[in-house]
Amino acid sequence: MNNLYLIAVIAGETVALPTNQVDSVVKVRESVPVPSAAPFISGLFALRSRVLTLIDCQFFVTGEPIDLVPGQPAIVVNIGGCSYGLLVDDVLDVVQMTGQAMPLPGQLPAGWSDIGRGLLQVADATYLMIDPEYLVNPSTRRAA
């Protein structure tokens, strides 16, 4: 069992992503907007010869679209055969965690509780574990 988690920053807060869903972390130089697409889609960007969809993680939390700073990091995930870049403020570390994820506390604001899947405890820090599958297609869980 792989217990490695990628620690990243979304809207100023540190979160954890399971590394088994992460392909790589890349820097995004520029993106092309997708007109009339859902607001959490920041655009398209090219990774070598592939075209990836750039997901604005901050939008889920703050409701404010982020302005892409050239060179900003994105976490590349592959979900359902499609590659996405999750645009984050920063990528900090990879840590190993033991133990089970704890359920989400009830008082989380809507944005965080949507993207979160549980709490993770490592040493003396607690991270919100987020769900990339929700980020790339929020309608799936709402419908379910």
Next chain:
Amino acid sequence: MDDLVQEFIAETRETLDALASELVLWEQDPQDSERLASIFRFVHTVKGSCGFLNLPRFERLSHAAEDVLAQVRDGRREASAALVDAVLAVIDRIGELIIVMETGEALPDGSDADLIAALGRSDEPLEIAQPKAAPLPDDARGAARRQAIRSIRVPLDLIDHLMNGVSDMVLARNEVARCLRDEQNGASLDNAFERLSACIADMRDAIGQTRMQRIERIFSPMPRLVRDLCADLGKQVDLRTSGNNVELDREMIEMIRDPLTHIIRNSIDHGIESPAARRIIGKPETGRLNISARQSGNQILIEIADDGRGIDTDKLMSRALTSKVRNAAEINALSERARLELIFAPGLSTADSVTAVSGRGVGMDVVRSNIERIGGSIDLENNPGKGLRVILRVPLTLTIIPCLTVRAGGQEFAMPRSAIREILFDTNNQVRIQQVGGCDLAHIRGECLPYVALETLLGLELNPDPSSSYRTIITVNAASDLRYALGVEEVIDHEELVVRPGAPVIMADGLYAGTTLPDNGRPMLLLDPLGLAHRAQLNERGRLDPSTGEDAQATPVPDGGSALLFRETSGDLRLIALSAVERVEDVSTDRLAIAAGQVRVSIDGESRPVIGLSAVPAESHVKLLHLTDGRMQLMYSVDDVIDIVRLPAKVEPAPRPGLVGGIALLGDLQLEVLDVHWIFSSQGGAPSESERPACRLIGQDDPWTRNILAPLVAAAGYRPILTSADADDDGVDAVISIIVGDAAPAPVALRGQIIRLSDSISSTGQDCDTIYRYDRAALLGRLIAGQTRQAG
């Protein structure tokens, strides 16, 4: 048939491998419905495949297992350990038989009655008999297996990986190309690079090809399937397929094979009635089943139409009630269409009895989920009592599509060229855009089309300061009966793009058909013409002008084909055959120059003469027609392009051959029609190198001969060949030989004329074949005379 069996073996083996872990998990927790469903699907698939491959042993086994699993799924039976064992034993037996088949042997005789009986009992643990195949020594079996495998199933991941790699190479190549352009490098580097480019292009094509297949591959086993089904069910069906040569991504072929088979089974089993029943209701005894495939824009449409009894929605609803898929309140609230769609609910079937063919309610739900997984859709057109038409729409993915790139709101988009009929500027006086009742209509040459701006559809800002004062209008054929005019900022280029599906969140809108990465490395969205029409709500309005177009085409008047009406720089209106015009382009005047007494343009990496200009014009841009005869390219400068017209059948020939080949009467206007043949014959330049007569230059290989004499000879229309005086006859049949210098000896055997070029003026005139080396007039005179003689 053989390769179908091979494929069945490979496929079953693969699924067995994938299933192994599921089986173990199911064994641990027999209540797990998800595992049960995947095992059920496997057994069902095996049953389906061996049904038409004529493998009765497999069929018996899988049918028995499926029976039991269906009972478990419906809760009519407990998944006891003994039952699980029995099912596992059946799956193991299938695996063993597959291995036997793979070695190319005949299937061993032997009934599987023991296993099938075991499935019936549920309590006592069972003893599994060993398969009755005589055990082969391991190495012999391995050798036989090596022989049997002739094809390789390459994982799609690998092909995708290759494709990505090649695309990377292409990008790298482009980068190198840029470097080469910026810094002057040697010719050898250029050549090597050319080779590399050709190589890469070739490889990309080849790899792209490996993914494309004709739909024939699925259609060809259909007749057999239909025949066997008919024999089993006592029905008569006439199967017709069309569109066999439609090409589809290999992955798509794999994905639609099973759904298509399911639909056909359903049609024959439930749709088409027995001959007796058909006779009673006055239908011909033989039912009809039409399967057709065609490409429509960026989709492949596969239509399966039968003339059977259609879907009985009432029966479907009562089934839905009894099987508790929906409750009564839900069902009553459903629209007719939604009721029809109950057929896609899992676990529902309209068949009265479970047969070996179908009727277990696996099928339509799997069909739909398979089709939707590849981004397709399935539509039903139910005609109770008369037939059912199933329409599968699957996208074209990873295909290279010729596209037009357009700009709107400062962003670039691609549009499949197949949907584009015409491109016009809104400054064209044939175009009138008018607002009627809140929507815009474009009148183009008497045809009235709904007009929408792409920016409006996509929610983009109209560029307030466009670089050009006019907008471009594209008339789009979104579907056979749906046309509209789309306004964009400008049309940029025509490119062939590798299109891939976008993320589901992007594709969900329906506005986009995919994403692509052009050479500039900025991702681009491919617009879906039909999706745009939906967004503009054009479908509801129907067609605005049914009288034009079709009617005119129905009674074609013989005429001289289409011609382009344009204004010359002098202001005269003239016509040119449209087939000779490749495209119209605005070219920056910077790219024009006077060279060799002609105005020439540097375009597409070549220098081409421009006809119709005597000097570089003062304006910043000129409008050029690209003329082509399929081989040569010429540019023709015009003031403006006005319209496309039909030429009358009779064109009055011009009295003298020249630029104007004839006069056409359009209404009351007499218009000159350009003679395309004359243009190419007069401007086409010299014939190619190998067609020219040879001229041997004999003497030392000195700079004067090479750099001064040879170009003069070449300009006179010869192919200069430098040889030394003592060289043997190299087989070239020179028309003229020129001996350079007084000292050089004349070779013995020379055919054709001989000219000696003298170093000094004094020695000339001794005989008429000796010319002073700078007596240009005399030398050229001889050369031209020689050429006319050659021509004569």
